[in-house]
Amino acid sequence: MHKGEETYNYSRSLNEVWRLLNEQERMLLRQNAKIQHFKKNQQIYCEGEEPKEMMCLLKGKVKIYKEGIGGRSQIIRMIRPIQYFAYRAYFAGENYLTDAAAFESSTVCLIPMKVVTEIMKHNYNVCQFFIRQLSTDLGIADERTVNLTQKHIRGRLAESLISLIDSYGLEEDNTINIYLAREDLANLSNMTTSNAIRTLSTFVAEKVITLDGRKIKIIDEEKLRKISKLG
Amino acid sequence: MHKGEETYNYSRSLNEVWRLLNEQERMLLRQNAKIQHFKKNQQIYCEGEEPKEMMCLLKGKVKIYKEGIGGRSQIIRMIRPIQYFAYRAYFAGENYLTDAAAFESSTVCLIPMKVVTEIMKHNYNVCQFFIRQLSTDLGIADERTVNLTQKHIRGRLAESLISLIDSYGLEEDNTINIYLAREDLANLSNMTTSNAIRTLSTFVAEKVITLDGRKIKIIDEEKLRKISKLG
DNA sequence: TTAAAGACATGTTTTATAACACAAAAGTAG
DNA sequence: CTACTTTTGTGTTATAAAACATGTCTTTAA
Numbered sequence: 001m002h003k004g005e006e007t008y009n010y011s012r013s014l015n016e017v018w019r020l021l022n023e024q025e026r027m028l029l030r031q032n033a034k035i036q037h038f039k040k041n042q043q044i045y046c047e048g049e050e051p052k053e054m055m056c057l058l059k060g061k062v063k064i065y066k067e068g069i070g071g072r073s074q075i076i077r078m079i080r081p082i083q084y085f086a087y088r089a090y091f092a093g094e095n096y097l098t099d100a101a102a103f104e105s106s107t108v109c110l111i112p113m114k115v116v117t118e119i120m121k122h123n124y125n126v127c128q129f130f131i132r133q134l135s136t137d138l139g140i141a142d143e144r145t146v147n148l149t150q151k152h153i154r155g156r157l158a159e160s161l162i163s164l165i166d167s168y169g170l171e172e173d174n175t176i177n178i179y180l181a182r183e184d185l186a187n188l189s190n191m192t193t194s195n196a197i198r199t200l201s202t203f204v205a206e207k208v209i210t211l212d213g214r215k216i217k218i219i220d221e222e223k224l225r226k227i228s229k230l231g
Numbered sequence: 232m233h234k235g236e237e238t239y240n241y242s243r244s245l246n247e248v249w250r251l252l253n254e255q256e257r258m259l260l261r262q263n264a265k266i267q268h269f270k271k272n273q274q275i276y277c278e279g280e281e282p283k284e285m286m287c288l289l290k291g292k293v294k295i296y297k298e299g300i301g302g303r304s305q306i307i308r309m310i311r312p313i314q315y316f317a318y319r320a321y322f323a324g325e326n327y328l329t330d331a332a333a334f335e336s337s338t339v340c341l342i343p344m345k346v347v348t349e350i351m352k353h354n355y356n357v358c359q360f361f362i363r364q365l366s367t368d369l370g371i372a373d374e375r376t377v378n379l380t381q382k383h384i385r386g387r388l389a390e391s392l393i394s395l396i397d398s399y400g401l402e403e404d405n406t407i408n409i410y411l412a413r414e415d416l417a418n419l420s421n422m423t424t425s426n427a428i429r430t431l432s433t434f435v436a437e438k439v440i441t442l443d444g445r446k447i448k449i450i451d452e453e454k455l456r457k458i459s460k461l462g
Numbered sequence: 463t464t465a466a467a468g469a470c471a472t473g474t475t476t477t478a479t480a481a482c483a484c485a486a487a488a489g490t491a492g
Numbered sequence: 493c494t495a496c497t498t499t500t501g502t503g504t505t506a507t508a509a510a511a512c513a514t515g516t517c518t519t520t521a522a
Binding site for chain 2: 469470471472
Binding site for chain 3: 152153191192194195213
């Protein structure tokens with residue numbers, strides 16, 4: 001695939017926001033957007049940095065996380081392709097409060113926030129897009145707070161697996177379409193790596209999932225949802 | 232105070248957003264806004280309800296909370312006068328995910344969301360106001376998740392006390408300007424009521440605070456912040 | 463003014479989960 | 493291929509916090 005074609009596909013991928021724009025605004029984006037590749041486990045931005053550009057994930061998988069107490073990191077949310085991220089801090093007038101890193105080799109489109117806000121001034125649809133997105137994410141964060149603080153280990157892990165299914169989907173053979181280290185699964189579910197491993201094992205014993213290395217195959221999604229709700 | 236004067240004062244209180252509006256928009260608000268009083272402990276809205284109106288707290292104190300597992304409720308955030316709330320769900324296209332109730336006798340201004348979005352279409356400043364607010368709140372929610380899941384009881388309670396100071400301020404004698412039941416303090420800090428009581432007692436023993444019923448007087452704010460960070 | 467209900471306080475027991483320790487497996491580099 | 497690091501897996505111990513129990517104090521109500 002030569003460079004022109006690659007860029008063309010990316011432009012199409014930005015679709016969701018793209019169709020809210022007129023030709024002039026699209027031109028502005030084309031002129032200012034940059035494409036950047038990140039290797040597996042490469043940092044995309046760091047806590048404390050000043051946000052200048054918003055990002056749209058074109059390819060790959062990205063985690064937004066925080067380094068907590070005593071090196072225990074906590075994954076806040078996961079990004080899938082064609083999701084926008086890294087704009088919150090700029091809008092709040094803050095530096096980044098989180099870190100972002102690529103789970104796997106990823107491609108990101110960077111758009112200067114100055115350009116974005118310039119467009120927003122004259123385009124209500126784009127404002128509405130961000131308001132809806134922020135509102136949805138705030139709702140998810142509120143739910144998450146209760147889940148992580150009140151549910152037991154089994155419930156939290158089940159919840160995480162379900163959210164991974166929702167984000168990245170299942171292959172034809174019911175394998176979750178992302179391969180995470182046990183440690184990441186633990187950081188997502190607010191538990192130690194040992195307990196993530198142990199609890200995954202009990203799920204296997206209960207025939208809710210099967211494991212093959214990092215491949216997680218869902219056997220009984222109904223039961224998994226039940227564990228997430230009650231356990 | 233007669234009715235006209237009361238309304239006049241409320242209008243001035245809406246200041247922050249008020250000055251973003253032109254005369255026509257202000258008229259629209261005046262015609263559609265309603266003032267409503269809530270008694271102590273009265274519910275303002277419930278989870279599952281369809282949001283139709285945004286609210287601005289004019290007087291009193293309000294808690295936004297969620298009923299979690301087994302009746303354990305979790306306070307998500309506290310509202311102080313001249314803060315707007317109850318708009319997230321509408322913007323996200325959802326029903327309310329939280330409950331809201333008055334801590335003490337409170338006065339609320341209700342503004343139909345239809346009117347708000349109508350104004351937003353032609354007023355970028357109002358869009359910006361909500362985007363900034365949502366972005367700030369999302370940042371707070373992310374911080375909170377890590378604090379509630381990773382800090383120990385002492386740290387969580389200290390954190391809650393500090394956030395109460397930040398929200399409601401201190402009297403001249405260093406008393407926190409809100410009187411919460413131990414149970415509410417517990418629901419704010421993700422712990423049982425017993426543990427909130429116990430931990431408050433240890434804070435008294437350590438001369439960080441003094442207690443007189445529900446009055447909490449801050450003796451050593453520096454130490455409290457240290458406990459919140461490390462403990 | 464005396465019950466009754468609710469909030470506050472504190473000691474004891476139980477339990478979920480972290481912390482630790484070690485081993486096996488798998489991936490990585492020299 | 494071999495050594496080395498990282499990841500996974502499992503048993504054991506320690507501990508923070510919930511659950512439970514009980515009593516006192518305070519407010520409300522009859």
